[in-house]
Amino acid sequence: MATTRSTGVGPTTRPVAVPDDVDNPTISKAAGWVALPPHIRWTGRTNYNLSDRRDRISAYEQVLTEGTADDVRYFIDVDQLVDLWDELVLSPHVRAVWDVWLRRRGRLA
Numbered sequence: 119m120a121t122t123r124s125t126g127v128g129p130t131t132r133p134v135a136v137p138d139d140v141d142n143p144t145i146s147k148a149a150g151w152v153a154l155p156p157h158i159r160w161t162g163r164t165n166y167n168l169s170d171r172r173d174r175i176s177a178y179e180q181v182l183t184e185g186t187a188d189d190v191r192y193f194i195d196v197d198q199l200v201d202l203w204d205e206l207v208l209s210p211h212v213r214a215v216w217d218v219w220l221r222r223r224g225r226l227a
Contacts, residue, residue, distance in 0.1 A: 134215040137187040141196040141223065148193045152177065158184040168193075175202055183212050200225050
């Protein structure tokens with residue numbers, strides 16, 4: 119599993135979980151209504167409908183930013199991630215790490 123950590127302090131020093139097997143088709147993925155765990159979404163709204171594009175965008179942004187490798191494996195469908203990629207609001211360090219992974223896998227041109 120790839121996890122990156124920047125040097126220094128602040129939000130960019132948080133590790134970004136990018137499990138190598140997140141695109142493994144045998145891994146069960148979340149669908150429909152989900153509740154994000156407290157370590158991802160600790161205040162406010164926690165339930166999201168992954169069938170709704172806007173909800174899926176919100177959930178994916180949070181999981182990619184705050185989630186563990188297991189969270190990413192469960193909540194992130196890579197095909198959906200690619201479809202949403204240009205609409206996701208991610209911090210530059212999270213976007214950069216995932217951009218590299220997606221390009222290496224031939225998912226982004």
